[in-house]
Structures are given as C-alpha cells and as structure tokens.
Amino acid sequence: MTSIVDRRKNKFNRYKDLRENPTELLEPLIKPVKEYDVEDRIRDIADEGTFKEFKFEFPETNPLEFEGYVDKKESLRSEVNSHDAIVAGTCKIDGYKAVLAIMNKKFMMASMGMELGETVCKAAEYAMAHRLPLIIFCASGGARMQEGIMSLMQMAKTSAVIEKFKEAGGLYISVLTHPTTGGVSASFATLGDITLAEPKALIGFAGPRVIEQTIGQKLPEGFQRAEFLEEHGFIDAIVRRDEMKSVLGRLLKLHCVKA
Amino acid sequence: MSAIEKVMIARDINRPKITDYIDNLFTDFFEQKGDFLGKEDGSIYGGIALFHGKPVTVLGHRKGRTAEENVACNFGMPGPEGYRKALRMMKQAEKFHRPIITFVDTPGAYPGLEAEMYGQAWAIADNLAKMSALKVPVITIVTGEGSSGGALGIAVANKVYMLENAIYSVLSPEGFASILWHDSTKRDEAAEVMKLTAQDLYDLNVIDGIIPEMDLYKAIDKHIVNALEDLADLSDEQLKQDRFEKFRFFDEEFLKNTAKTRMEVV
Numbered sequence: 001m002t003s004i005v006d007r008r009k010n011k012f013n014r015y016k017d018l019r020e021n022p023t024e025l026l027e028p029l030i031k032p033v034k035e036y037d038v039e040d041r042i043r044d045i046a047d048e049g050t051f052k053e054f055k056f057e058f059p060e061t062n063p064l065e066f067e068g069y070v071d072k073k074e075s076l077r078s079e080v081n082s083h084d085a086i087v088a089g090t091c092k093i094d095g096y097k098a099v100l101a102i103m104n105k106k107f108m109m110a111s112m113g114m115e116l117g118e119t120v121c122k123a124a125e126y127a128m129a130h131r132l133p134l135i136i137f138c139a140s141g142g143a144r145m146q147e148g149i150m151s152l153m154q155m156a157k158t159s160a161v162i163e164k165f166k167e168a169g170g171l172y173i174s175v176l177t178h179p180t181t182g183g184v185s186a187s188f189a190t191l192g193d194i195t196l197a198e199p200k201a202l203i204g205f206a207g208p209r210v211i212e213q214t215i216g217q218k219l220p221e222g223f224q225r226a227e228f229l230e231e232h233g234f235i236d237a238i239v240r241r242d243e244m245k246s247v248l249g250r251l252l253k254l255h256c257v258k259a
Numbered sequence: 260m261s262a263i264e265k266v267m268i269a270r271d272i273n274r275p276k277i278t279d280y281i282d283n284l285f286t287d288f289f290e291q292k293g294d295f296l297g298k299e300d301g302s303i304y305g306g307i308a309l310f311h312g313k314p315v316t317v318l319g320h321r322k323g324r325t326a327e328e329n330v331a332c333n334f335g336m337p338g339p340e341g342y343r344k345a346l347r348m349m350k351q352a353e354k355f356h357r358p359i360i361t362f363v364d365t366p367g368a369y370p371g372l373e374a375e376m377y378g379q380a381w382a383i384a385d386n387l388a389k390m391s392a393l394k395v396p397v398i399t400i401v402t403g404e405g406s407s408g409g410a411l412g413i414a415v416a417n418k419v420y421m422l423e424n425a426i427y428s429v430l431s432p433e434g435f436a437s438i439l440w441h442d443s444t445k446r447d448e449a450a451e452v453m454k455l456t457a458q459d460l461y462d463l464n465v466i467d468g469i470i471p472e473m474d475l476y477k478a479i480d481k482h483i484v485n486a487l488e489d490l491a492d493l494s495d496e497q498l499k500q501d502r503f504e505k506f507r508f509f510d511e512e513f514l515k516n517t518a519k520t521r522m523e524v525v
Contacts, residue, residue, distance in 0.1 A: 219372065
C-alpha cells in the first residue's frame, strides 16, 4: 500500500507529465478516477491543518412541504458528510488568513436553498467582521427547486450581502468550477472582485439543453465552457487545480501588501 | 381558484402591459433605450415620467399582444443587454434622486446563445447586487408572470407588491414539473405545490402586499402613493439599509435559530 506522501508525489508527477503534453492536459483532471471532493479541495488549498469549519445548527427547511425532500436531505447527509451543499470556514493559504467556502455538488447538485444561501451570507459577514478575504469555490445546478420561491430569493439575499462586503473593502475571489449554472451563476458566483475558473468548467445561466430547445439548434463545441467565457471577457483567469493554491496565495499577497 | 388558473390569467395575452400601466399611471413619459454598451433590448421598456407631478424612473418587462409586437420585445424575455439597460436607468435615477418603479411580467430571462455569450448570469447578478444598494426608493409590482431570475433581476425593491392574479416563482410550473418529476405535463400539480400565488408569497414574507384588480389602476396608484409616503422620511442610507435588511432577513422565520446568532468558529 502506498503512503499518502507517495500518492501525492505520484499525483504531482502526473501533473508534470501533463504539462509536457498539453494536448492531454485536461481530460484526466476533469474526469479523475475518484471524484475531486470537498476534502480534496481543502487539502489542496488550505495550509495543512489550518481549515476550521464553521459549525451552524440549521433547522430543517422545507418551505413548500415538498414530499420526500427532508428524507432525501437526511440520507445525503450521512453520505457526503455535510449538512447541506456547502462547507465554510477559515483557513490559511500560503500563510494568509481567509474565509473559504466550498460547494459540494454531491449534495443535490449543490442547488441553492435557504441553508446554503444563509451559509454564504454568514461566511461573507464573518469575513467582513474580521476583515478577511472571502474565497468561494462555486459549483451548482442552480436553484433548489424543492424550496420554490424561497430558493429564488436567495439570489437577492446573497448578492446583497456580497455587495455590502465588497463596498466595505473586502476582497472576494470567486472560483467557478464545473458546473456553475442557474441561480448561483446569476448571483454570488459572478460577483467576484476576481473571478477564476477551472479548465473546461461549464458556466452559464441557462442549461445547454434548455438553450438547444429554445433556439432549435445544436450548440457549438465548447459553448459555455470556461475557455469560451474567458474569450468573451467574463473570467480573469483559468487556473488548473495543481496551480490553484499558488494563484490564490499570490492574489492574497497582492491584496495584503499596502499600496 | 386553483393555482394553475391563476397561472393562465397571469399569462393572458389580453392582460394589461407595461405600456398600459405607464399610460394610465404616469404623465410626460420619455422613453429611454439602450444599454449604452452596444445593444438595445426591446423586452425592457422604460424611461422617465411624472407620478403625481413628481419625477420617477419607471421600467419593466415588455410583452406584446400581437405576434409582431412579441417578436419585437422577445415575449418579455430580456438578454443581458436588457438587464444592463435597466441598471443604467436605475443608476441614473439614483443620481437625480428619482424613485424607481418597476413592473415585472416575464416568462424568464432569455435562454439563448447570444444571451449566454454576452453574460446573462453576470448581468442579472450585477443587477441584484447594485439594486440592493440603491439610495432611492424602489417599488416593484409583479403584474403578470414573475418567473425566475429574469423577474428578480429588476425586483430588488423596498416594497414588492403583486396583483391578485399575478404569479411569482422560481421557474415556470412546466419547468418545475420537468425538473423534479421529469414530466412537464404535470404542470397543474406543480403550480399547486410551488406556492406561486400572491397570497402564498404574502404568507411566505416575500411580498409586502396584494393589489386587488378591481379598479386596477386606481388600486396600483394608491399602493405606489402609500409606499412612497412610507419611504419618504428615510435618508439615502436608510433606504439602502431598509432594502438590504428586507432581503437579508426575509426568511429568518425559517432559519430562526441561526439567522441572527453569531457563528462559532471551531
């Protein structure tokens, strides 16, 4: 059995090979053998042992009294090890303190309901109160349909809080990962002072199938992908996972040094 | 009346349109076009007008009555240029201290190729963020269909009202049924569970009032007059804070154990 250190080393060797063969660069990263989890993200981004998760006691929310919704959430909780589709806390990145939130698409496609929206707000408010930068790794299928209008209104709620945080001088870095769509894409995900995206991530308001049905034609290759959006001027930079930490570290440094 | 019947009334092609509301409630209307970034979007209609003799900015989704009109206004489905056009008008209203009145009636933001290419998600998010911080009174009336982020994109207001037969929802009942039950024909059932009627939204603390449709224009006029009076004593900062708190805490009943408590860092 290989140790964790060996496995990490192998991983970085794989990245190295990939750098030398740029044509093969993305596929293994987009479709890894094992899904890239929230835990993997924390391990790769936060300095070792520095991530401290916020603990909330959220009441069960089911505003439409939608059949099966609470059961579904309960069964998912034990499976994915989080209460809803987001994990937030504080950490250090290359020695710089930050608030870090990561959306978990294994939990109902990280759709946004009241609990998720509230967590985003609380993370931003914590960052504002402690004058820390806020980094959110976004991924979402959109609104949490089971929460109906209450889900839609989270778009306004999170956007209002993010705006307040930014007005107060806070740095908000949004990282768009595959996929970031619907109500999340049209609210806090696209409000970053700095907006990064992972290679090939699907990013858009309407889903590709809905668009194809509306316009009655097939969408071009690469449509709504990170590269497409970069070309159209909506992304600061596309950053690979193996470089994400160093880019975030540099951005935090650039904002910490007094001008 | 069942929820789906309300949906049908809300969508009725003969229901009053933004142009009717402007003609009947305002005077001296001057239409403003364009996002001033290279595009004009006919699905957002608005400009400057007088309301009871005082200048306001008025805007909203535009739907047509004929096929020709509907093509010109894209059936009330804005692209990013529509949201940017609306924001341009609203920021200008803020500069001249004009209250903003918006009328919502849309099946949703347009899910098209160009709309995505030019940043639909960015445009809507920008409106939500910037509207939340406006320093003038903002009043929204949902008059017909208020569907998805396409509706919310011009509806972050101090006071949000719905006409009694309007609907406001995260998605159309057809879309809801298709996503959750993989069967868009179950729209009647979807409309029932979605809580999309004015009464539902009032009970959920999402809107501030329901406007009766008997003597329609008089009723709307009265609501706008009262809302402006309510907000008249607030300073610029208070107007902004009032709107912020409305959207920040609208759902605190549901989150009551967590909404205002301090978080514990482990």
